[in-house]
Every structure is written in C-alpha cells, then in structure tokens.
Amino acid sequence: MEEVVTRGNKVVYRDGDSLVKVFNDAKPASDVFNEALNLARVQETGINTPDPVSVSQVDGDWALVTTFIPGRTMAELMDENPDKEDQYLMQFVDFQLDIHAHTAPLLQRQKDKYTRMIQSLTDVLDATTRYELEMRLDGMPNETHVCHGDYNPSNVIVAEDGTLYACDWAHATQGSGACDAAISYLLFALTSKERAEKYLDLYCKKSDTPKQIVRTWMSIVAASELSRRRHEADEFLLQWVDVVDYQ
Ligand SMILES: Nc1ncnc2c1ncn2[C@@H]1O[C@H](COP(=O)(O)OP(=O)(O)OP(=O)(O)O)[C@@H](O)[C@H]1O
Ligand SMILES: [Mg+2]
Structure with missing residues (x-):
C-alpha cells in the first residue's frame, strides 16, 4: 500500500483502486462506522463522492x-496555481451549492449536533456563554440541506477529467447551508483572512444568502470547533464566539 497522507490520528493509503483510511487505536468503532454510513447516505443522493467499500480492521486498527x-485535491491545485485562485474558488462554491441542493432525511440533524457540542464545552466556555450560543442556535431556521461539515479545499478532489468529488464525510449533517459556509469560512480564515473573505463574498452572492446569517452561524460553529481542533486555534476561534455583550 502506498501512503497518501499521515495526520495526527490516522494514515491514508492507496491500495490499487481503493483508498484505505486507517485510524489509530483511540478512534471509537462507532465514529468509523458513522463516517461510513454518512458516506453511504450522501453517495445515494447522487452527490459526487468516492464509493463506500468496507469497514475493516488493519492490525487491530479500524479502517x-x-x-x-x-x-x-483543490488545496494542491490552489497552492500550485495562485493565479487561478478565483477560478478555483468559483468551482469550490458551485460544488458546495450542488451538495446543499440535495437532501438525505436520515442524516444527523445539524442543530442536534451543534447543541451537543456546545453543551460539552464546560471547560472552555462558561454557562452564560454556552446558554447564549444555545439560544442563538435554537433561533436559527430548521433546514434539511446536505451539509459536508468540513468543506475545505483538501476535501475536494479534482478528478483527471475535471469532475469534482467530495471526500471526508465524518462531519456531515442535514441543516442550513449558511452554517456549512460559516465552517468553510473559518477553515479558510485559519490560514488566510483574504481568501476567507473572497470565499464568503462568492458563497453569499451565488446562494443569495445575507452575510449576517453566516456571521451568526460563525459564533456557533467557532465554539463547536473548539471541542474538535487541537488547541493552537483556540484563541482565533474564541474571538469568533464573540458573546461578550452577555457576560
Ligand atoms: N477517495 C479518495 N481518492 C483519492 N484521494 C483521497 C480519497 N479520500 C481521501 N483522499 C486524500 O486523502 C486526504 C485525507 O483524506 P480525508 O480528507 O478523508 O482525511 P482527513 O482530512 O485526515 O480526515 P478528517 O478531516 O476527518 O480529520 C485527502 O485530503 C485527499 O488528498
Ligand atoms: Mg480531509
């Protein structure tokens, strides 16, 4: 097997026509089966994704x-061709809107997922802040669009014929496209504020979404990301949580 990438808690290999994502021993089996189930559900809607093949064990680790x-990946292409950034961002947003145009009624609900994440942040956010975020989340509209949940250029593969595919469906939910855009914005902003703003302009224009809606989601998803990311991004994310008015 040929190694594709190594991340903190996993190694990704190519094995002929297959892609094998091997998680380390800390990964609960339920997370791996959940990612596989998300992928299967999303793939059945017709969105371009890799096909699910199997969940198995490799030397005692889940794969x-x-x-x-x-x-x-679109991330590699953006790095190699900085002059084509605008063109790639357009394709990136068009594909995200295509994903949002699908529904998958059995996917986990976005509001349930973020409520749970906010409630788990007892060591990072005080009760007042958590309550404010939960109230904001509660006030957001109930929508049922397929949302990737970690949509960034490293999770978009541009196939040899130019077709786009989305991989890495571990965080998929059904809910609001604006929430999904808030996540993408924050992921861009971690490395380039300028690219993040360009992305947001394009997303809001193409989807006819008011920026204020995406900004409200940013406070909610920034808080939630605190529970997921390694701590180097905490300061950055906390500034987006931005609920000082209520403390
Ligand atoms: N089906 C696939 N075909 C080709 N390359 C793939 C495929 N799936 C993943 N890759 C490559 O492997 C990389 C990592 O895979 P993936 O995004 O699923 O894991 P990850 O980013 O480490 O996961 P997570 O974001 O959940 O921590 C991708 O960025 C892409 O380069
Ligand atoms: Mg990924």
Missing part, C-alpha cells in the same frame, strides 16, 4: 475503505 479518485 474505512472507499474507491480511490485519481486526481489532485
């Missing part, structure tokens, strides 16, 4: 096997 999509 998710999917088909391998030959091509480059």
